[in-house]
Each structure stands twice: as structure tokens, then as C-alpha cells.
Amino acid sequence: xxxxxxxxxxxxxGGLLAGILYSLVALGFVLIFKxxxxxxxxxxxxxxxxxxxxxxxxxxxxxxxxxxxxxxxIGFLFSGALMVALAFAVERMVLRPLVNQEGIIxxxxxxxxxxxxxxxxxxxxxxxxxxxxxxxxxxSIFLLEGVFEGGILVNELDLWAGATAGLLVLGLALFFQKTxxxxxxxxxxxxxxxxxxxxxxxxxxxxxxxxxxGIVALVAGTIxxxxxxxxxxxxxxxLKALPVLILGGFTSVPGAIIGGLIIGAGExxxxxxxxxxxxxxxxENWFAYxxxxxxxxxxxxxxxxxxxxxxx
Amino acid sequence: xxxxxWYVSAAAAAAMLAGTALPAFAxxxxxPVLSYRSGAYAPxxxxxxxxxxxxxxxxxxxxxGVNGVKLAFEECETGYATDRGVECYERLKAKGAxxxxxxxxxxxxxxxxxxxxxxxxxxxxxxxGYGRSESSVGSVFTWNFPILGTYWSAADILLQHxxxxxxxxxxxxxxxxxxVYHDSPYGKEPIPxxxxxxxxxGYKFQAIPVxxxxxxxxxxxxxxxxxxxxxxxxxxxxxxxxxxxxxxxAVNYPRDKMYGVWWSGAEPDVTPAGDxxxxxxxxxxxxxxxxxxxxxxxxKHVYDxxxxxxxxxxxxxxxxxxxxxxxxxxxxxxxxxMAKHGxxxxxxEQVRWGLENLxxxxxxxxxxxxxxxxxxxxxxxxxxxxxARAYIQQWDGKKWVKKSDWIAADQSYLRPMMEAAAKxxxxxxxxxxxxxxxxS
Numbered sequence: 053x054x055x056x057x058x059x060x061x062x063x064x065x066g067g068l069l070a071g072i073l074y075s076l077v078a079l080g081f082v083l084i085f086k087x088x089x090x091x092x093x094x095x096x097x098x099x100x101x102x103x104x105x106x107x108x109x110x111x112x113x114x115x116x117x118x119x120x121x122x123x124x125x126i127g128f129l130f131s132g133a134l135m136v137a138l139a140f141a142v143e144r145m146v147l148r149p150l151v152n153q154e155g156i157i158x159x160x161x162x163x164x165x166x167x168x169x170x171x172x173x174x175x176x177x178x179x180x181x182x183x184x185x186x187x188x189x190x191x192s193i194f195l196l197e198g199v200f201e202g203g204i205l206v207n208e209l210d211l212w213a214g215a216t217a218g219l220l221v222l223g224l225a226l227f228f229q230k231t232x233x234x235x236x237x238x239x240x241x242x243x244x245x246x247x248x249x250x251x252x253x254x255x256x257x258x259x260x261x262x263x264x265x266g267i268v269a270l271v272a273g274t275i276x277x278x279x280x281x282x283x284x285x286x287x288x289x290x291l292k293a294l295p296v297l298i299l300g301g302f303t304s305v306p307g308a309i310i311g312g313l314i315i316g317a318g319e320x321x322x323x324x325x326x327x328x329x330x331x332x333x334x335x336e337n338w339f340a341y342x343x344x345x346x347x348x349x350x351x352x353x354x355x356x357x358x359x360x361x362x363x364x
Numbered sequence: 365x366x367x368x369x370w371y372v373s374a375a376a377a378a379a380m381l382a383g384t385a386l387p388a389f390a391x392x393x394x395x396p397v398l399s400y401r402s403g404a405y406a407p408x409x410x411x412x413x414x415x416x417x418x419x420x421x422x423x424x425x426x427x428x429g430v431n432g433v434k435l436a437f438e439e440c441e442t443g444y445a446t447d448r449g450v451e452c453y454e455r456l457k458a459k460g461a462x463x464x465x466x467x468x469x470x471x472x473x474x475x476x477x478x479x480x481x482x483x484x485x486x487x488x489x490x491x492x493g494y495g496r497s498e499s500s501v502g503s504v505f506t507w508n509f510p511i512l513g514t515y516w517s518a519a520d521i522l523l524q525h526x527x528x529x530x531x532x533x534x535x536x537x538x539x540x541x542x543x544v545y546h547d548s549p550y551g552k553e554p555i556p557x558x559x560x561x562x563x564x565x566g567y568k569f570q571a572i573p574v575x576x577x578x579x580x581x582x583x584x585x586x587x588x589x590x591x592x593x594x595x596x597x598x599x600x601x602x603x604x605x606x607x608x609x610x611x612x613x614a615v616n617y618p619r620d621k622m623y624g625v626w627w628s629g630a631e632p633d634v635t636p637a638g639d640x641x642x643x644x645x646x647x648x649x650x651x652x653x654x655x656x657x658x659x660x661x662x663x664k665h666v667y668d669x670x671x672x673x674x675x676x677x678x679x680x681x682x683x684x685x686x687x688x689x690x691x692x693x694x695x696x697x698x699x700x701x702m703a704k705h706g707x708x709x710x711x712x713e714q715v716r717w718g719l720e721n722l723x724x725x726x727x728x729x730x731x732x733x734x735x736x737x738x739x740x741x742x743x744x745x746x747x748x749x750x751x752a753r754a755y756i757q758q759w760d761g762k763k764w765v766k767k768s769d770w771i772a773a774d775q776s777y778l779r780p781m782m783e784a785a786a787k788x789x790x791x792x793x794x795x796x797x798x799x800x801x802x803x804s
Contacts, residue, residue, distance in 0.1 A: 059590050066582050171402070179406040181606065181636045192614050205589060207614050280610070281636030285404040285577045285603040292580065323583040334547045334573035336583060 058200030063324050064317055069210035071296075071316020072217045073279070076272040078293040078300065078308040079220060080265045085302045086228070087237035087261040088147075089155055089244075093162040096290025097169040098135070098266055100282075103273030104177035105131035107184045107282045124186050128270070135266025138169075143259045151254065152244055170287060181283040188212050188278045213275045217309060220271060224305050227264075237261055241303075295344035301354025310355060318343045392436035393429070393698060393709045394460020395420060398452050398469045404577040405444040405602035407632040408683055412470055413439065414674035415687025418662050421673070423695055426665040430698050431707040436460055442474060444602070449474030450481070457485055461709040466490050466509075466694050466719070472550035475508075482507040487712035488697070488719055492690045493518075493626055493649050497553055500749035501786035502720065503797040509719050509748045511693055511741065515553035516782065517752035517773035518625045518647055519597075523561055524771055525756055526595050526623070537566035542593035544584055544600070544608055547573035551599045554625070558597070560781070578604025585611040598624040598646075605633035606641075613640030620645065626754060630682035634759045641759050645767065648757040650689060650737050652764055654680025658688065658733030682764070689738055696732070697722055720745055739770075745800035752778075 077099060084092040109130045113123035146161050189212070194203030228234040240247040240257045248254050276286045292315075300311025319336040322343075327335035347355070397416060400409035420437050429435050438459065440452035449469050457464045466488040469475055475495040482489045483506065490509045491499070497516035499508035526541075527533045543558060545551030555571055562569040570591060572584045578600060585608075588596060596617065598608050605628045612622055620643040624633065629646025637644075653659075659680055666672050667679070678684060701710045701718025710718065724732075724741045741750040752773035757764040790797055 059586075062589075063583065063586055066586055070580065070582050174402050174406075179402050179410065181407040181603065181632050183636050183638060185638075190614075192616060202589075205586075205615060280579055280603065280607055283404070283407060283603055283636075284402070285579045288404065288577060289579065320583045320586075324587060327583075328572065328587060332571065332573065333584075334575050336580075337575045 058196075058202070058204060060321075061200070062204045063320050065204060065206060066210075067317035067320030068313050069206070069214060069316070070320060071312040071314070072214045072309070073210070073275065073312075074289070074292045074296050074316060075309045075312030076213065076217050076220070076268070076275060077289050078296040078312060079217075079224070079305065080268040080272065081290075081293060081297055082300075082302060082305055082308045083224065083265045083268060084261055085241075086305075087241050088158075088258055089241050090147075090158040090162065091155070091302070092265065093159060093290075094165040094169055095265065095269065095293070096287040097166045097173070098138070098269035099273045099276065099289065100284065100287035101138070101169050101173040101273075102131050102135055102266065102270035103184065103277040103282045103286060104173050104182075105134050106270065106274060107182040107277060108177045110184075110186075111182070131270055132267060135270055136263045139259050139262035139266050142262050143255060147258050148255060170284075174284065179284060181281045182277075184274070184277040184282050186274065186278065188275075190278070209275070209279055213279075216271060216275060217312075220268065221305055221309055224264075224268075228305070233257075233260060292340070295340040297354070298341075298344035299347045299354055301356045304354070304356030307354055307356030315340050315343065391461055391709060392434045393465055394456075394463065395435060395437040395694060396453070396456035396459070396464045396467055397437050397439040398442050398449055398456075398467060398471075398474065399439050400442050400444045400470070401439075402441060403443040403445075408602050408627075408630060409444065409470065411630070411632075411674065411678060411681050411683035412687040412690075414672075414678065415684035415689075416468070416691040417673045417687075418666055418679070418684075419658075419688045419691035419695070421666045421671055422658075422662050425669065425671065426661060430695060431702050433702070433707060433709055435695075442469070442471065444471050444473075446471070446473040446477050450477050453478055453481070457487060462711045463487065464712060465698055465710060465715045466712065468492065468690050468694065470494070472496075472553065473548055476549050479505070479508060485712065486716070488716040490690065490694060490697075490719070492693060493686070494550065496789075498782045498785035498789060500747060501782050502743075502745050502748040503800050504786040504790040504795055505748065506798060507716060509743070511719075511743065511748070511750050512689075512738075513626070513649060513752040513754065513773070514749060514782075515550075515599075515625065516557045516778050517749070518754065519554035519557040520561075520773045520778055521647060521752075521754050521771045522597055522623050522625075523558070523565075524774065525768060527565070533565050538568070539595070540568045540570065540591060540593040541595045541597065542570040542572055542588060542591065543597045544572050544574060544581075544588070545598075546578060546600050546604055547575050550601065550627075554597070554599060556785075557778070557781070574600070574604055574608070577602060578607055581607055581611045585615045585617070588612070588617055589615040594621065596622045598622060598628045600624070600628045600633075606636040609634060609637040609641045609644055612644075613637065619643040620758070623647070623756070629757060629764070632683075639761060642761045644759045645756050646759075646764075647754040648682075648764065648766070649754050650685055651766070652680060652682045652685060656733060656737050657730075657735065658692075658737070661733055662688075685737065689734070692732060692734060692738070693719075693722070693741075696724060719743060720748070722750070745798060 080095040106127050110123045110127040189208040191208050193206045197203035236252045296311040296315050300307030319340045322339040323336040327333045399413035442449040464487050468490045475491050492511050493513045495510045497514035499505035500510050624646035626647040626649040634641035697715050697719035701714040705714050722743045726740050743750045753770045755770050756768040758767045
């Protein structure tokens with residue numbers, strides 16, 4: 053077996069698994085864009101907010117003597133309810149007054165929501181680094197030790213993230229394709245006014261989609277929080293999701309997953325095999341955007357995005 | 365008037381009243397506090413800011429200020445961002461009776477930016493344990509004070525330590541040392557020393573950058589796993605530190621072969637990694653703990669009056685103590701200046717003189733309550749660093765344990781390097797070095 057193959061496979065698999073973690077965040081963006089045509093800049097802040105609510109509620113419950121398992125369950129219910137409440141608040145205070153406004157206006161509004169959630173979350177839950185342990189295994193596994201010297205390193209937490217992302221995609225695909233609400237969401241995304249004219253209640257739909265995106269943010273926050281600890285930086289993971297969206301398309305759930313895999317593997321391979329030997333390293337951040345840009349030039353709607361043709 | 369207009373008018377009136385309240389600073393010594401209590405680096409910025417402000421409160425509550433001159437301070441949130449740091453500096457530099465006494469930005473990036481500005485504004489820049497390494501040469505860097513250590517000192521101390529445990533510098537020949545660093549001016553600072561020593565001591569040096577904020581380090585640690593260096597030096601800040609320790613655990617790199625700089629050796633750097641951080645080493649610029657005389661004073665005069673900035677149990681954490689020491693050096697610079705210029709609010713220029721003539725003898729350190737926390741420090745026109753020493757501490761899963769004696773940086777090696785770098789900087793900026801023999 054060639055000597056380079058083991059390290060190469062390790063970087064490749066590590067990159068693919070990192071990409072799935074990006075996809076978890078990208079999924080939240082896709083959901084809201086697909087259903088409301090709004091690019092939700094606040095998705096990263098929602099991930100942080102949900103993770104902070106979860107970790108702090110578990111801490112408080114445990115300090116009251118509640119056993120760890122029950123505290124985790126109640127913590128999830130509390131933070132899930134908080135994300136639904138946030139969806140109601142966003143719809144009532146931001147989206148409803150802006151109905152039928154241009155997409156760019158709604159986008160600007162989500163920037164405002166981002167800064168509000170970032171600051172408000174840290175005010176009420178604190179801005180320290182909190183350790184989140186909900187029992188997800190984090191040990192390293194070494195695959196194919198008999199074939200490659202030292203084996204191929206994989207982390208259990210990354211495998212859990214992959215499985216979680218798979219389940220989410222399956223659930224969301226069923227939700228969008230097989231339910232009345234899912235079909236209504238897609239109708240609203242195509243045209244607010246037309247959807248309203250056939251009796252689809254726009255306000256309810258927006259609450260539902262923001263609530264679902266909030267739950268996805270909670271899942272992403274749980275995985276990222278277990279990996280890194282819950283602290284402000286996980287809000288910036290959203291920046292990692294942007295090239296994934298550009299590549300996968302803003303409206304495709306499978307696109308978010310495939311985009312994540314390509315970006316994750318691409319940036320890690322580029323860093324190890326191009327960045328460190330030729331550029332003193334540190335290229336993976338901009339390489340991901342460059343990769344996305346190249347795709348954009350070839351296929352502007354992304355890999356799986358819908359091609360929109362406007363007739364004039 | 366509509367209700368909305370009424371609110372707007374009331375807000376405008378309140379803002380005008382707030383503006384007229386500013387002259388309250390009139391006869392006070394103003395100290396700007398550039399802090400970061402939110403954002404990616406908050407877990408490290410908060411304890412430092414708490415220590416810094418608690419010491420100023422202690423001086424106010426216990427002594428009524430410095431020699432009868434009350435202190436005034438105002439915090440400004442920089443978020444560890446250079447642009448916001450410069451904005452804070454600009455906003456606060458002219459406050460108080462005599463403007464800002466001195467500024468401590470707690471960021472090498474902001475330090476680089478302010479190094480260009482402070483000579484014009486005549487405000488000293490205190491960068492305790494960070495900043496530009498060559499700025500310890502006071503003849504060129506008149507306004508910079510990297511007191512107690514620079515990154516070149518830190519790199520040299522780490523190399524001395526691993527040489528010692530390896531059996532001498534000759535034993536480092538052929539060994540591999542990797543530097544995992546924050547890809548910023550801060551993280552790049554030790555590279556010249558590590559590269560230069562690699563040439564003379566014969567070890568192989570590998571520098572691996574991690575981009576801000578350092579949450580994604582998989583490729584860096586896969587590199588470490590493949591190259592298996594004998595030692596890894598960590599030059600991180602904020603979340604990058606704990607992520608590095610976690611990734612080291614994930615790739616099974618032995619934590620006891622990892623050595624962090626003193627900005628990678630606080631509680632928030634290891635606690636998120638749990639048991640994975642056991643055995644990790646870092647430099648200590650000073651000991652942690654709240655059993656020093658100054659802490660008893662802080663508890664008595666600040667916390668017992670309900671005016672403390674931190675939770676009581678956080679007093680004595682590594683970065684809290686560092687903030688405390690930084691504020692003490694600022695206050696003693698002001699006090700030294702008053703000894704020459706009289707007991708009144710000092711200008712930045714006068715405080716600069718005070719810092720340059722700072723002479724904290726062991727007796728003075730003890731009187732201030734810092735015995736065991738800070739060594740004797742004497743600055744001069746030529747030397748703005750004063751003393752550069754540290755020891756190795758190791759995380760045992762619950763607390764930092766001292767693992768070595770104090771190690772002093774090798775000034776016979778570093779000083780010529782610093783002077784050459786300072787000279788080059790001075791030539792580039794058309795700075796005529798001061799003749800330190802003629803300074804009073």
C-alpha cells in the first residue's frame with residue numbers, strides 16, 4: 053500500500069466529517085430560504101442561543117439536584133420551547149410588519165436579529181465557555197490499523213454528527229414532500245402574494261419555518277457545543293456554512309449535505325497538501341470560498357439549486 | 365406631540381444631560397480600560413478586566429485614590445478587534461482632567477495599531493507580557509512598555525526548559541518542535557526566535573497557523589499526527605486554546621509534550637477540554653490563587669462592600685491576577701510620576717516618565733501586597749521590559765501545579781536581537797533613538 057495513502061485518506065475522511073458539521077448549520081439557512089425566500093443571517097446566532105439555553109438550563113437543573121439524564125431531557129424541552137418562542141417573536145415583531153417587502157429588506161432585518169440574539173443571549177446566559185456533556189462519545193477510533201501504520205483516525209463525535217445530519221435530512225425531506233404544511237411552505241417560498249390569495253396563512257407558515265430552523269439550530273448547537281464547548285465562537289460557524297450554501301444551492305436540503313462534504317474535504321486537503329507546503333498554511337478559510345466561487349461561475353444556482361428563469 | 369416624538373425628545377434631553385455630566389472627571393486621574401466582555405474572546409477578557417477594575421476600585425475605596433487624587437476609569441468594549449480597539453482609544457484618550465494616563469489594550473493587534481498613534485498623543489502603552497517584542501528597547505519605543513516579558517522572552521524560556529529536560533541544548537539536535545499559532549501578529553511574534561535558535565541548536569522547526577477564532581483545527585492536528593513533533597508550543601488565545609488541547613487529545617498527542625505561552629495557560633483554556641487537558645503545560649508569568657495580601661485587601665475593601673467586578677470564587681484565577689498586576693503597574697507609574705511632578709492629575713507624558721523610572725523593590729512589592737505574585741521590577745530608558753521570567757505549570761485536571769523553578773530569559777541572546785529589530789523599525793519610521801545616557 054503506498055505510504056501516502058493512509059495520511060491522505062485520514063485527511064479526506066476528516067474533511068468529509070468536518071463538512072457534515074458545516075452542513076448541520078447550512079440546513080437551517082436552507083430551510084428558511086426555501087420556505088420564505090429570506091436569507092436568514094441570524095442562523096449562526098440562533099445556533100449559539102440554542103446551545104447556551106441548553107447548557108445553562110442543564111447546569112441550573114443539576115444545581116437544584118435534578119439527576120443528569122432528566123436535566124438533559126428538560127434542558128432540551130426548555131431550549132426547544134425557547135426556539136419556538138423566538139420564532140413567534142421574530143414573526144410578530146420583524147417579519148409581519150415587513151410582509152411583501154423586497155428580499156434585501158428582510159435580509160437586513162435578519163442582520164438586526166443576529167446582533168440582538170448575540171447580545172441578548174450573552175446577557176441572560178453569560179459569555180463564558182461552558183462544557184456541554186450530554187453523553188455523546190468523543191473518543192478517537194483508529195480504522196484499518198493493520199493496513200496503514202497508525203491506522204486512520206476518526207472521532208466518534210464526528211460519526212454521531214454524520215448520523216444526526218442524515219436523520220435530519222430524511223426528516224426534513226419527508227416534511228417538505230409529504231405533508232400539507234411542507235407543500236404550503238414551498239408555495240409561500242415561490243410567491244408570498246399568490247400563496248396568500250389561495251388561503252395559505254402566511255404568518256403561521258413563517259412561525260413554523262422559523263421554529264423548525266430553530267430546532268435545527270438546537271441540534272447543530274448541541275453537536276458543535278459538545279465538540280468545542282458552548283461559547284461565542286460557535287456563532288461564527290455560520291461563516292463556514294456560507295460556501296456550503298453557495299455550492300449546494302440555497303434551496304436544496306441534499307445540496308447542503310453534498311456541499312458540506314465537498315467544502316469540508318476540499319478545504320482540509322488544500323490546507324494540508326497545498327497550504328502548509330507552499331503558503332505557510334492558513335489557506336483553508338479562503339480556499340472554501342474560492343472553491344464555492346468557482347462552482348458559482350460554472351453553475352450560478354449551485355449544485356442542486358433551482359434555476360430561476362424570469363420572462364420579461 | 366405623538367408618543368414616538370415624545371420618546372425621541374426625552375432621549376435627546378437625557379443625552380444632553382449626560383454630556384454635561386462629563387466635567388465630573390475634572391480633578392481626577394483618568395484610566396481608560398479597553399476590555400472585551402463579549403464575543404469570541406470574552407472567556408479570557410472577562411477575568412482580566414475584572415482584576416484590572418477591582419484593583420482600581422481598591423485604590424479608590426481604601427486609599428481614596430493615588431496620593432489624594434481620585435481615579436476615574438471607563439471601560440470600552442473592543443471585542444479583541446483592532447478597529448474597535450482603536451475606536452475605543454480615540455474615544456477615551458482625551459477624557460479626564462489630563463487625558464488618558466496610560467492604555468493597556470490586551471491585544472497585540474491593537475498594540476501594533478496604537479504603537480503608531482501614542483507618540484503623537486503622548487500616552488504610554490502598557491503591554492504587560494505581550495505586544496511587539498522589540499518594543500522593550502525604550503530608546504526607540506519611547507511610549508511602549510512590555511513590562512514583565514515579551515513573546516521573544518517567552519519563546520526563549522520555553523526552549524531553555526525543554527533543553528533542560530532533554531539533557532542540554534545539544535540533545536535538541538534533530539528533534540522536532542512545532543508551533544501551533546493564532547494566525548495574527550500575536551501568534552507570529554515568537555517565530556523569529558524559534559527559527560533563529562533552530563539554526564544554532566539544530567532542531568527542526570515547523571510553524572502551523574490556525575485562523576481566527578480557532579474553532580476549526582482539524583487539518584493542523586492531522587499535520588501534528590503525521591509529523592509527530594517531540595514538542596508542540598501553543599500560541600493561542602480564547603477558544604483556540606481549549607480547542608487545541610481537545611484536538612491534541614483527539615489525535616492522541618501527549619499533552620505533557622505540549623507547552624503553551626502564558627496566554628494559553630489560564631483556567632478557560634483547559635476546563636472545556638475536561639480530562640483531556642490533564643498533563644498540559646503552560647508558562648506562568650505569575651502564580652494563580654487568592655491567598656496573597658492584595659487579595660485580602662480586595663475582599664475587605666471591595667467585595668465586602670458589594671463592589672466587586674467578579675464572582676468571589678473567581679478572584680485569584682490566572683487572568684484575574686494578571687489584570688490585578690497590570691492595574692498595579694499602571695497605578696505605580698502614576699505614583700512615581702507624582703513623586704516628581706506633585707500630587708495632581710498627571711498627563712500621559714508625565715506617567716510615561718513615571719513608568720520609565722519605575723523601581724518596585726522587594727520591599728515596595730511587599731508593601732503593595734504583591735509579594736510572591738510579582739518580582740522586583742526596575743525599568744529604565746533603555747529597558748522597558750524590566751524583568752522577564754516565568755515558570756512551567758501543569759494542569760492536573762483541577763488546578764495548575766508548579767513544575768519548574770523560575771526561568772529567566774537569556775538577555776545576552778535576546779537583547780542584541782531586540783536592539784537590531786528596534787533599530788530597523790526606527791529607521792523605517794524615521795525615529796531618532798534617544799540617548800539613554802542623557803535621560804533623567
